[in-house]
Amino acid sequence: MAKNAIALSRIEAVAPDQSALGAARKLLVDGKWPQLERDAEHRFLWGACQGSGATPYRVVVEIADLGAKCSCPSRKFPCKHSLALMWWFAERPDRFAEGAVPDWVNEWHGRRRHTGGEDKGASSGGPPKSARAAVAEANAEEAAPRDPEAAARQRERNRAARELSIVQGLDELDVWIDDQIDRGLGTFGARAAEQCRLLARRLVDAKAGGLANRLDHLPTVYFRTPEARRHDVLLEQLGALHLLARAYRQQSQLGEALVSDVRGGVGWTLTREELLTGSGTLRHRARWTVLATRRELQPDSLMRFETFLAAPDSSEVRMAMLLDFAPAAMAASAGPGLVAGTELDAELAYYPSATPLRAIVAAQHASQIAAQAPAPTDDLKAAIDRYDALIAVNPWISDWPIAFRDARIELSQDGQCWAVDRDGACGVPLAGEHAQVLLDLDDVALYGTFDGRELTPLAANSALGPFWSSHA
Amino acid sequence: MTDEEQARVSDEPSLERARIGLRHTLILGTSQRPLEVPRWLAGENPRAGRLALVAALGLRSRFDHPVPPPHLRRAGLEHEAERLMSREARAALRRVYGAKKRSVPRAVTLRIIDVLAERGLSLHPFDFPLLTDLLATNDAALDRNARMWRALTSGNTDNAAPPDAIDDTNWTDLKPAERAAYLRQRRRAAPAAARELLAATFSGETAAVRAQLLEAMAVSLSGDDVEFLRGLATDRADSVRTLARRLTSRIAGTSEFDERMSTAHERLELKSVGIIGRKKVLMPKLPKDLAEAKVYAWLSDSFAGVSTTLLAERLKLKRDVFVEALVDERLRALFLANALSLDEHDTALAIAAALEPPEARRVAAGARDALAALEPTHRRAFWNAFAPALEAGGALEERCVFAAELYEILRVPPPSALLDPAATGKPFKRWLEALTNDANRDQPEVAEIAIVLADRAHRAAWRERLNDVPPATASTALALADLFDALDLQSNKTT
Numbered sequence: 001m002a003k004n005a006i007a008l009s010r011i012e013a014v015a016p017d018q019s020a021l022g023a024a025r026k027l028l029v030d031g032k033w034p035q036l037e038r039d040a041e042h043r044f045l046w047g048a049c050q051g052s053g054a055t056p057y058r059v060v061v062e063i064a065d066l067g068a069k070c071s072c073p074s075r076k077f078p079c080k081h082s083l084a085l086m087w088w089f090a091e092r093p094d095r096f097a098e099g100a101v102p103d104w105v106n107e108w109h110g111r112r113r114h115t116g117g118e119d120k121g122a123s124s125g126g127p128p129k130s131a132r133a134a135v136a137e138a139n140a141e142e143a144a145p146r147d148p149e150a151a152a153r154q155r156e157r158n159r160a161a162r163e164l165s166i167v168q169g170l171d172e173l174d175v176w177i178d179d180q181i182d183r184g185l186g187t188f189g190a191r192a193a194e195q196c197r198l199l200a201r202r203l204v205d206a207k208a209g210g211l212a213n214r215l216d217h218l219p220t221v222y223f224r225t226p227e228a229r230r231h232d233v234l235l236e237q238l239g240a241l242h243l244l245a246r247a248y249r250q251q252s253q254l255g256e257a258l259v260s261d262v263r264g265g266v267g268w269t270l271t272r273e274e275l276l277t278g279s280g281t282l283r284h285r286a287r288w289t290v291l292a293t294r295r296e297l298q299p300d301s302l303m304r305f306e307t308f309l310a311a312p313d314s315s316e317v318r319m320a321m322l323l324d325f326a327p328a329a330m331a332a333s334a335g336p337g338l339v340a341g342t343e344l345d346a347e348l349a350y351y352p353s354a355t356p357l358r359a360i361v362a363a364q365h366a367s368q369i370a371a372q373a374p375a376p377t378d379d380l381k382a383a384i385d386r387y388d389a390l391i392a393v394n395p396w397i398s399d400w401p402i403a404f405r406d407a408r409i410e411l412s413q414d415g416q417c418w419a420v421d422r423d424g425a426c427g428v429p430l431a432g433e434h435a436q437v438l439l440d441l442d443d444v445a446l447y448g449t450f451d452g453r454e455l456t457p458l459a460a461n462s463a464l465g466p467f468w469s470s471h472a
Numbered sequence: 473m474t475d476e477e478q479a480r481v482s483d484e485p486s487l488e489r490a491r492i493g494l495r496h497t498l499i500l501g502t503s504q505r506p507l508e509v510p511r512w513l514a515g516e517n518p519r520a521g522r523l524a525l526v527a528a529l530g531l532r533s534r535f536d537h538p539v540p541p542p543h544l545r546r547a548g549l550e551h552e553a554e555r556l557m558s559r560e561a562r563a564a565l566r567r568v569y570g571a572k573k574r575s576v577p578r579a580v581t582l583r584i585i586d587v588l589a590e591r592g593l594s595l596h597p598f599d600f601p602l603l604t605d606l607l608a609t610n611d612a613a614l615d616r617n618a619r620m621w622r623a624l625t626s627g628n629t630d631n632a633a634p635p636d637a638i639d640d641t642n643w644t645d646l647k648p649a650e651r652a653a654y655l656r657q658r659r660r661a662a663p664a665a666a667r668e669l670l671a672a673t674f675s676g677e678t679a680a681v682r683a684q685l686l687e688a689m690a691v692s693l694s695g696d697d698v699e700f701l702r703g704l705a706t707d708r709a710d711s712v713r714t715l716a717r718r719l720t721s722r723i724a725g726t727s728e729f730d731e732r733m734s735t736a737h738e739r740l741e742l743k744s745v746g747i748i749g750r751k752k753v754l755m756p757k758l759p760k761d762l763a764e765a766k767v768y769a770w771l772s773d774s775f776a777g778v779s780t781t782l783l784a785e786r787l788k789l790k791r792d793v794f795v796e797a798l799v800d801e802r803l804r805a806l807f808l809a810n811a812l813s814l815d816e817h818d819t820a821l822a823i824a825a826a827l828e829p830p831e832a833r834r835v836a837a838g839a840r841d842a843l844a845a846l847e848p849t850h851r852r853a854f855w856n857a858f859a860p861a862l863e864a865g866g867a868l869e870e871r872c873v874f875a876a877e878l879y880e881i882l883r884v885p886p887p888s889a890l891l892d893p894a895a896t897g898k899p900f901k902r903w904l905e906a907l908t909n910d911a912n913r914d915q916p917e918v919a920e921i922a923i924v925l926a927d928r929a930h931r932a933a934w935r936e937r938l939n940d941v942p943p944a945t946a947s948t949a950l951a952l953a954d955l956f957d958a959l960d961l962q963s964n965k966t967t
Contacts, residue, residue: 178519181526184501231499232533239530242523384537391534410544415624420540427540436624437597440549452534464553464597471566472601 006063006090014066015083016076024083028091036088037099045089045096046105049081052198053205059085060105069108073204162207166266169206170245173199177238185231185238192219210267213298214241229453240396256280258394260352265396272360275349282356284318285347285363286311289370290338291401291447292458292470301328307338308401308458309348309359310447312374319401320348320359340459340470343370355394357401372466373459376403376445380421380428387450399449401458407446409438419446419455432456434472494529547624549617555594558962562596564955568948569603577917579876580952581606582613583924586883587956589613591963597621612650613883640665644673648681655688656845663692667700679709686715690777690813691845693722722777722814732778737786739774742797752789754797771802780811780819795822801831805838812842817850824857832861833874836881843881851882859890868899872921879925888927893934904940919949928960 015021027033027049034056035048042063048056049070057072059081068082078086088095176199180188188195196215203212218237225233247254247262254262264270275281288309296304307322322338338344345365350356378386383404390397407419409430417435420427430438431454438444441462448455460467490508497505507522514521557565565584568576584606588594594615595603607614607622614622638646643654658666670685677685686704689697697719704716721732741757744750762770784794798804804823811820827835836843836858843854855878862874875886893900903918919941923934935953938946 174519174523177523177526181498181507181522182501182503184499184504186499187501231495232536235495235498235526236530236533239527239533243527243531246523246527388535391531395531395534411547412541412544418540418544420544424540424544427538427544429538433625434601436547436621437600439547439624440551452536453538464551464556467598472598 005093006066006086008087008090010066011083011086011090014078014086016078020076020078020080020083023080024087027080027084028087032084033088033095036085036096038089038093038096039101040098044101044105044109045085046102047085047088047096049084051081051205052201054202055205057081058104060108061085061089062109063089165206166208167249169203169208169211170248170266172202172206173211173241173245177242180238185234188234189222189230192222208267210265211241211244212267214265217298243395255354257352257354261354261394261396264351264353270351275351275360276362278352280352282350282352283347283362284311284313284320284350285345286313286318288320288344288346288348289373289459290340290342290344291373292340292468293338294470297328298325302326303328303330308447308449309344310374310401310403316377317374317403319357319403320350321357321401322360323358340468341370341466343368353394355390355397357397370466372461373403373445373447375461376405376447378402378404379406379426380404380419381426384426384428384450387452391452399451399456401447402450402455403445403447405443405445407444408442409435409440409444411439419444428455429453430455430457432469434469437472438462438467491529491532494525498526498529547620549597549620551597551617552594555592556596557588557593558958561593561955561958561962562599564951564958565595566599566602567951568955569605576605576948577876577921578609579879580917580920580924581609582611582880582883583885584955585609585611585613587959588615591959593959593962594618600625612653640669643669648684652684652688653845655685656691659688659691660847663694664696667697671700679711682707682709682712683715686712686719689719690722693719693814695723695725698723698726718777722779724779724782733782733786736775736778736783740783740787742787742789752793752797753799754787754794754803755800756803768802771806775803775806776810777813778807778810779814779816780807781816791819792822795819795826798823798826801835804831805835808835809839809842812839812846817853821853821857824854825860827858827861829861829864829870829874832858833877836878840881844883848884851884854878854882855884855886855890859887862890863895868903868918871899872918875925876921885927886925888930891922891926891934892930893922893937900937907942907945917948919946920952923949923952924956928957931956 012021015024032050033047034050036045037047038045044060044062046058046060049059050056051072057070059068059070061068061078061082066078066086068078068085070079070081072079072081074080176195180195196218200212200215203209203215214237218234221237222230222234244262244265247258248266251259251262270278288311291308291310293308294306296306298304302325305322305324305326307324309320309322311318311320344361344367346361347363347365348359349362351358351360376383383402387400387402390400404419404421406422408422409417409419412418412429417430417439418427419430419438428450430448435457438446438457438460441460441464443463445461446455447458447460449458457467457469459469494507497507502522507525509518509521509525513524513528515524595606595618597617600607600618600621603618607618610619610622638650638654640658643651646654655666655670658669667689670689674682674685689701701716701720701723704712707713707716717728718732720726721728723729739757741755743753743755745753756771756774758767758770780794781791784791787794789797798807804827808820808823811817811823824832824835843851846854858874858878862871862878872891875891879886889895919934919938923931926934931953935950938949938953941949
């Protein structure tokens with residue numbers, strides 16, 4: 001075997017798993033690779049692989065240690081494109097044209113050298129790194145500054161490139177929504193999953209991860225809605241997506257807080273450090289009661305943990321939600337670590353928003369068992385009015401925690417549980433498998449997440465004592 | 473106000489009016505039906521106008537909230553805070569049923585239900601979602617709210633509430649098995665009234681239900697029932713006619729009775745066996761060509777419902793000798809059931825006490841319905857009757873499994889000494905050794921069963937011994953010990 005050839009066994013050794021290899025094999029098709037090149041010294045392979053987006057992914061492999069880099073958003077390392085590039089070279093080296101090493105390859109290689117990123121283990125035949133370690137290393141490579149000023153310039157360039165990419169993604173989104181309108185909302189169900197997945201991938205490519213998640217989630221929202229209401233919900237969702245795209249393009253006309261919601265909705269994130277050190281960050285110390293914890297598996301295989309908190313605040317109740325994520329495989333042992341029915345003396349830092357809710361625990365001082373949830377001040381009508389007022393400010397909120405007092409829980413003729421106010425004029429249907437435990441109770445103080453149509457109970461104070469949905 | 477704003481305001485009502493039409497267009501698709509976008513939204517780009525309209529309609533829709541229907545109703549749950557289990561008991565109960573690693577033995581669940589019922593305590597409704605295994609039993613002793621919750625969550629929202637108190641006016645609302653139990657109870661107190669209740673609804677039932685209800689007539693059967701039973705000779709179902717004949721044949725003085733006693737007598741063979749100590753033995757005279765599969769039917773046809781006392785008299789045997797002569801297990805099971813249903817309790821107890829361990833389990837299972845139909849005071853006596861078989865059971869696992877099976881039938885606690893850990897020294901050691909050698913082996917839930925069937929003192933003794941048991945095995949048993957201790961404490965406070 002030639003000195004710089006790649007044996008299939010080496011590729012298998014660096015692959016994160018068998019499924020990545022299987023996916024890579026499917027990419028060994030001529031039409032997928034408009035570019036396959038190597039340098040004269042057989043040090044690097046690089047190429048372009050056509051993915052689902054308009055722009056092909058750029059892939060580079062250093063032959064000596066099979067270090068790789070790809071512009072795709074995969075969490076696996078090396079990704080299927082990198083593995084496929086190696087595989088092409090292992091089986092068909094003649095397919096690779098000889099060429100001068102491009103700047104982007106040199107730049108990447110320079111960063112690898114600078115950070116000592118060579119995978120000694122792989123080149124020396126030792127055990128391959130875990131995928132997670134490799135990803136961490138790859139991220140570290142990305143983040144490693146050559147010098148502070150250059151790094152800042154690079155960050156600015158990256159940021160500008162991302163802004164441009166997102167705007168292109170938003171254009172694609174608008175075209176897609178218009179297509180749905182053209183075909184008719186009535187036909188959406190038949191192609192929902194495939195269509196949304198395809199556009200979500202493009203939005204990931206466009207670095208608009210927040211929008212991609214919304215798109216990925218759309219079929220779930222659509223199909224879990226009763227059939228009679230699906231078209232309305234779809235209309236709301238498509239409308240909200242377009243509104244988000246439109247708001248993103250017109251950020252200069254929005255208030256600072258709403259800009260945070262818009263950018264967050266599209267996919268820009270704040271690190272914990274940025275949030276804690278931000279001068280405008282809203283902080284609130286109080287005795288917070290943990291109302292409930294929820295977990296939900298996302299389409300991207302991450303487990304999403306939501307923890308809802310409430311604290312008395314002058315004449316009303318202040319709410320907060322902590323959001324954590326963990327890989328699904330680790331979900332059993334991961335999580336926020338807060339138990340419903342606990343009272344925390346803690347300072348929370350809220351993410352910037354026109355309707356602040358998401359927060360992190362900035363400092364925790366003490367905790368004890370809560371006797372019950374804080375007493376809400378609103379009645380049901382006032383709570384719904386408050387929800388409407390929030391939508392008017394921030395139209396992208398969906399499930400939102402609300403609280404109200406003096407409710408009674410009864411059944412409709414079709415067996416649906418309802419929370420109604422004292423005179424029965426105002427009411428909300430209750431969702432979730434635990435709502436029925438509250439049946440026939442009067443004067444209930446109820447906390448729940450409201451989507452405008454249904455309320456999913458989180459916690460309640462009643463004559464039978466406190467109810468914590470997470471315990472049920 | 474600018475012209476544009478003026479146009480917007482004046483267009484808002486029309487937008488509202490047009491919502492339904494626009495919605496239909498969007499469902500159908502603009503390729504099928506063009507969308508008329510209001511002028512102020514349309515601008516110069518048709519697509520932008522369409523998208524803006526979708527956004528506006530979608531956002532407007534967000535402010536539509538449901539309105540409660542006019543006729544909401546109560547589900548019928550009764551919330552009595554003072555009857556609810558204590559917080560400590562709830563916490564322990566959640567440890568038992570919240571841990572999904574192992575299923576909880578049915579006897580344990582039934583014991584919890586029975587203890588709560590005895591003490592007038594209720595499960596807390598907020599715990600219902602966690603207690604699906606417990607509620608799945610749908611046992612009649614489950615408290616009212618728990619049974620209602622089960623009905624509600626299984627989709628039965630109509631008349632989910634079970635009747636508060638069962639009486640002669642509402643007993644027909646019950647399920648067939650519950651109606652049969654009610655009839656048996658009424659037969660004990662007022663046989664004639666119970667018969668009239670049955671007669672009033674009998675013809676409208678299916679054959680299976682008629683037979684099930686007619687079985688209840690076996691309780692307190694007397695000459696007063698003959699006319700009713702003979703009237704069923706023309707019933708449209710053969711099974712009902714046969715059962716009515718069989719019941720009539722249990723009533724002394726009837727021709728059917730004499731005929732049945734004669735048949736039973738003829739089909740038994742009394743022999744003397746043994747060389748030194750001669751011993752009487754009763755064996756069935758099975759027809760020579762009777763297939764094995766038909767033996768039980770033949771035995772049942774020959775002996776079911778026959779009085780042991782009168783048969784012993786015909787055979788000129790004292791009761792003790794008659795019981796001793798029943799060496800055939802099938803005959804023992806049949807005559808145990810006969811004695812139980814004909815209120816010949818002394819004979820029934822004597823038969824039970826004569827049983828060996830493996831046979832005792834089979835016979836008890838065979839006589840399950842008759843044992844379960846006894847008054848609680850009589851059922852208690854059967855723990856003592858089965859005690860020799862239980863204690864001779866050897867391994868702790870076998871003893872506990874039999875005790876659990878008996879509890880499921882009798883539904884009264886065993887005598888306190890029966891599961892005394894001090895008396896289970898060797899079996900306990902062997903059980904512990906087996907667990908230590910293989911903690912994952914499939915084994916019955918010995919500690920759980922012992923804990924729930926033991927009284928307070930023996931429960932404490934068991935708790936102490938559980939220190940030697942691998943933690944994974946002891947966790948549910950310890951939670952059960954905590955639960956029963958908490959229930960004791962709550963009862964003490966209440967009283």
